[in-house]
Amino acid sequence: MEKKTPIYDRHVELKGRMVPFAGYMLPVQYETGVITEHNAVRNTCGLFDVSHMGQIVIQGSDALENMNMLLTNSFTNMSDGRARYSPMCNPEGGTIDDLIVFRISKDKYLLGVNAANRDKDFDWIKGNVKGNVEVIDISDDIAQVALQGPNSYDILRKLTNNIPEKYYSFLENVAIDGINCFVSKTGYTGELGYEISCSKEDGVRLWNLLLDTGRDFGLIPCGLGARDTLRLEAGMPLYGHELSEDISPLEASLDFAVKMDKEDFIGKEGIRKKGANRRRVGLRITGRGIARENCDVFVDGKKVGLTTSGTHSPTLGYPIAMALVDKDHTETGTEVVVSVRGREIPAVICDLPFYTRVK
Amino acid sequence: MKGKRFYLKTHEWVEFIDEKTARIGISDFAQQELGDIVFVNLPEVGDDVVAGEGFAEVESVKSISEVYSPVTGVVKSVNEKLQDNPELVNEDAYDAWFVEVGDISAKEELLTEEEYNEFLESEN
Numbered sequence: 001m002e003k004k005t006p007i008y009d010r011h012v013e014l015k016g017r018m019v020p021f022a023g024y025m026l027p028v029q030y031e032t033g034v035i036t037e038h039n040a041v042r043n044t045c046g047l048f049d050v051s052h053m054g055q056i057v058i059q060g061s062d063a064l065e066n067m068n069m070l071l072t073n074s075f076t077n078m079s080d081g082r083a084r085y086s087p088m089c090n091p092e093g094g095t096i097d098d099l100i101v102f103r104i105s106k107d108k109y110l111l112g113v114n115a116a117n118r119d120k121d122f123d124w125i126k127g128n129v130k131g132n133v134e135v136i137d138i139s140d141d142i143a144q145v146a147l148q149g150p151n152s153y154d155i156l157r158k159l160t161n162n163i164p165e166k167y168y169s170f171l172e173n174v175a176i177d178g179i180n181c182f183v184s185k186t187g188y189t190g191e192l193g194y195e196i197s198c199s200k201e202d203g204v205r206l207w208n209l210l211l212d213t214g215r216d217f218g219l220i221p222c223g224l225g226a227r228d229t230l231r232l233e234a235g236m237p238l239y240g241h242e243l244s245e246d247i248s249p250l251e252a253s254l255d256f257a258v259k260m261d262k263e264d265f266i267g268k269e270g271i272r273k274k275g276a277n278r279r280r281v282g283l284r285i286t287g288r289g290i291a292r293e294n295c296d297v298f299v300d301g302k303k304v305g306l307t308t309s310g311t312h313s314p315t316l317g318y319p320i321a322m323a324l325v326d327k328d329h330t331e332t333g334t335e336v337v338v339s340v341r342g343r344e345i346p347a348v349i350c351d352l353p354f355y356t357r358v359k
Numbered sequence: 360m361k362g363k364r365f366y367l368k369t370h371e372w373v374e375f376i377d378e379k380t381a382r383i384g385i386s387d388f389a390q391q392e393l394g395d396i397v398f399v400n401l402p403e404v405g406d407d408v409v410a411g412e413g414f415a416e417v418e419s420v421k422s423i424s425e426v427y428s429p430v431t432g433v434v435k436s437v438n439e440k441l442q443d444n445p446e447l448v449n450e451d452a453y454d455a456w457f458v459e460v461g462d463i464s465a466k467e468e469l470l471t472e473e474e475y476n477e478f479l480e481s482e483n
Contacts (some may be wrong), residue, residue, distance in 0.1 A: 012389060028421065029394060033395045034394055034399075034419075035395040036395075052442060124431075229420060288398070289400060290398050290418050290423075290444065292396065312397035312418070314420075319397075319398070341416075344399075
């Protein structure tokens with residue numbers, strides 16, 4: 001039986017098409033449809049219910065040491081009020097999850113984790129922390145929405161003056177019509193945007209307030225369908241596709257978030273041993289057809305990789321995919337063939353992200 | 360039969376041009392269920408189609424669906440417009456035919472429009 005987010009009833013009223021996802025019933029789209037919702041985020045603004053995401057607090061005087069040990073990124077040089085992306089690995093170098101760390105203070109961190117991995121992450125962290133540190137899963141107490149798109153700042157500005165300025169920074173205790181909010185300048189769309197959380201009791205009121213305020217700015221509610229096409233265009237990995245317990249973050253081309261020069265962290269040796277004989281790349285499909293996940297990729301008739309996600313890109317107007325490909329065939333411009341249900345479709349390896357917003 | 364539209368429970372429509380020739384597409388209900396259609400994979404002229412078997416695929420942003428043939432015959436022409444403008448299926452599902460089939464030798468059990476609408480209601 002799937003759980004409902006605190007905003008579930010509103011999605012039903014708004015005629016969201018509800019589907020099970022990571023243990024929750026969430027709207028895959030509203031009546032507007034995936035492409036309209038996708039375009040709203042690129043051109044005006046979209047509002048997503050992301051209350052399903054997990055939130056785990058790690059606090060105590062040994063919190064920083066544990067963060068550096070548990071995660072592949074480094075947190076030593078991080079300031080309060082900043083956010084940082086990081087994979088979390090098993091000793092073999094496979095990826096347990098990818099998450100965002102919010103540094104509240106040197107002794108307190110909030111981890112935003114994938115809904116599907118929440119319990120696994122909590123157990124893993126609990127089982128691996130050392131010293132004076134406490135691990136708390138606060139996911140069930142919180143509602144969270146993502147306000148994404150070029151108009152997101154203007155909409156938020158109507159409701160508060162207290163808006164995080166820098167990309168990957170956040171503010172606590174932001175009052176939005178009396179609702180106590182945690183506001184971060186983060187997102188999963190490649191667009192200007194904010195993620196806003198509050199207590200679950202205030203979730204519906206926050207949702208309604210944002211939708212009402214945003215109406216004049218072209219804000220519409222958006223579902224999981226658009227969330228997926230947006231993150232794909234932005235070249236962002238999705239756990240279970242580009243990342244898994246068998247895929248190392250280096251294979252997923254997340255080098256920027258893996259600090260191999262750190263003294264030690266869980267998975268360091270495993271990642272080194274595993275190497276990166278395959279790498280995550282982008283594919284621009286040049287033929288007719290859409291390559292989704294698990295399609296074989298060939299160069300000169302030889303299998304060199306496998307797609308991990310793919311869709312029709314509404315912004316670019318052609319199909320795109322991501323794939324894990326043998327490192328010898330990852331050069332931009334390499335012509336490949338993707339096998340889609342028995343049909344061979346030509347494609348070209350290209351740089352990620354597919355889409356970068358114009359600032 | 361001529362000029363009238365019939366349906367399959369799998370949400371395809373067929374419209375007979377004469378006894379041996381018909382156009383095939385997907386129903387308005389089907390296009391609504393699929394959402395934004397972004398790709399239609401059509402057979403080629405000269406391909407055989409078989410009543411009750413898949414002959415095309417229609418892809419929305421999120422999903423792929425097989426399209427089943429209401430008749431057995433040979434593909435006489437395909438709607439090339441759908442290759443570049445698959446969204447035509449969303450705009451008018453009954454104008455956006457997929458293929459024209461000739462030499463029809465067999466048919467699936469076809470529903471009239473009324474029967475199809477009743478079927479949709481009973482399913483909901």
